[in-house]
Amino acid sequence: MDEMRSAADPGSTGRAPGGPEQDDRQQDDRQPRTEPSPMVRRHLLAGELRELRHAARLTHADVAQRLGWPQAKVSKIEGARQQVGVEAVIALADICHAGADRRDRLVELAHSARGRGWWEAYRDVLPPDVRRHVGFEAEAVVVRAFAVEELPELVRTDEYAAAVDDARAPERSSEAAERSLEVLRRRRRRVEGGALALDLVLAESALRREVGGPEVLARQLDALRGLAELPTVAVRVLPFSAGALATGVPFSVLSFELDLPEVVVTSAAGATELADDPASAGAHHELLRRLAAAALPPEESVRWLRAEGSPAMSG
Numbered sequence: 001m002d003e004m005r006s007a008a009d010p011g012s013t014g015r016a017p018g019g020p021e022q023d024d025r026q027q028d029d030r031q032p033r034t035e036p037s038p039m040v041r042r043h044l045l046a047g048e049l050r051e052l053r054h055a056a057r058l059t060h061a062d063v064a065q066r067l068g069w070p071q072a073k074v075s076k077i078e079g080a081r082q083q084v085g086v087e088a089v090i091a092l093a094d095i096c097h098a099g100a101d102r103r104d105r106l107v108e109l110a111h112s113a114r115g116r117g118w119w120e121a122y123r124d125v126l127p128p129d130v131r132r133h134v135g136f137e138a139e140a141v142v143v144r145a146f147a148v149e150e151l152p153e154l155v156r157t158d159e160y161a162a163a164v165d166d167a168r169a170p171e172r173s174s175e176a177a178e179r180s181l182e183v184l185r186r187r188r189r190r191v192e193g194g195a196l197a198l199d200l201v202l203a204e205s206a207l208r209r210e211v212g213g214p215e216v217l218a219r220q221l222d223a224l225r226g227l228a229e230l231p232t233v234a235v236r237v238l239p240f241s242a243g244a245l246a247t248g249v250p251f252s253v254l255s256f257e258l259d260l261p262e263v264v265v266t267s268a269a270g271a272t273e274l275a276d277d278p279a280s281a282g283a284h285h286e287l288l289r290r291l292a293a294a295a296l297p298p299e300e301s302v303r304w305l306r307a308e309g310s311p312a313m314s315g
Contacts, residue, residue: 034195035118039135042113043276044260046080046105049092053078055094064096086110118186125179129272134187136254136263136274137196144199145252147206148245152219152252153184154191154198155227160220163212168270197232201291204239207229207305225305228298236295237304246290253284 016244053063060078064071075093076082084092089110093103119126126134137143145152150164162186165177172180190196228235238245250270254263262281266273274282296304 007266024150030044033101034113034139037135037138038115038117040133040139040306041109041258042083042258043080044258045089045109045113046078046083047260048109049084050298052080052093052096052106053104058096063095067091068129073076075220083114084110085114086188089297099210104125118182122179124182125176126183127272127275129274132274133265134183135274136265137187138190138257139258140196140254140263141257142199142255143252144255144288145250145284146201146247146288147202147250148203148248149205149209149250150211151202151206152189152198152200153225154196154252155200155218155224156184156188157182157220157223159216160211163216167211191227192230194230194232198227199234199288200279201238201288201295203245204237209302211241213283221305225302228302228305234298235305236292236298238291238295239303239304251284251287253281253288 052059058070060074063069063074073082077084077088084106086107089106090103093106098106117131117135119131119138123131143152143154146152151160153161156164156179162177165172165180187311189196209222211220224235227233249266249268251264251266254265256262261278263275264275264280264284266275295301
């Protein structure tokens with residue numbers, strides 16, 4: 001997206017909006033800045049195995065026949081839809097004539113792909129599609145997103161997020177609600193610490209809707225202003241005066257430093273969908289380009305948030 005200002009170097013250090021006291025939290029209560037994600041490693045492994053087979057000029061049927069596997073197993077492994085053990089990886093590497101270094105890398109990936117991400121401990125509150133989303137996000141370096149009616153999850157305060165959850169699942173127990181907030185806090189730390197860069201286009205409607213009431217929204221906007229001043233966060237406000245939107249569907253695009261396709265995340269009717277095909281990523285980058293072109297630049301957006309971002313302002 002040449003027209004969009006890229007968020008600052010994802011590896012640079014940013015300070016959390018809460019101030020220096022947050023850096024004094026016990027280290028064992030914080031995630032590493034970027035910890036390997038078993039889900040991401042499984043997709044990396046799948047891609048490397050696919051490339052290795054192509055280089056050996058073998059088909060799925062060839063591999064299945066030589067290893068005595070069902071052909072569907074080969075397809076599922078290369079599509080990251082099935083976990084693969086170390087012995088199977090070695091067998092695949094051998095029939096595809098991989099060198100020793102390549103085989104060692106594949107074995108290393110196989111080990112890391114079979115681990116359990118921290119989000120798996122929250123299966124009681126995270127459905128499978130959301131776990132996949134969090135699993136990819138855990139090793140992403142940039143998230144580019146568009147929001148229409150509510151602010152993106154990664155910038156939500158606890159009380160704003162709780163108000164959204166209460167509206168969506170009023171029957172949820174207080175224990176489940178707190179566990180959902182634990183997940184949000186862990187995801188948010190990478191943003192606050194500068195490990196995960198954000199490039200956001202926010203429709204004014206998302207900034208005006210009084211989620212949780214005026215006071216909750218006011219505190220949420222204060223937190224957003226703090227995040228917008230981090231070197232790794234870019235916020236663009238898309239004001240009502242910009243007219244019709246290029247799309248009314250919120251989405252995000254996750255980018256990686258690793259050799260992995262970008263992942264597009266969309267949410268509708270309570271369901272989260274992920275796509276990693278280049279066509280989808282290209283289409284959503286084009287949407288972001290058009291939305292960003294209609295929005296205020298980051299510097300003006302910060303001024304807008306300071307001057308007009310109060311819920312008391314009616315425009």
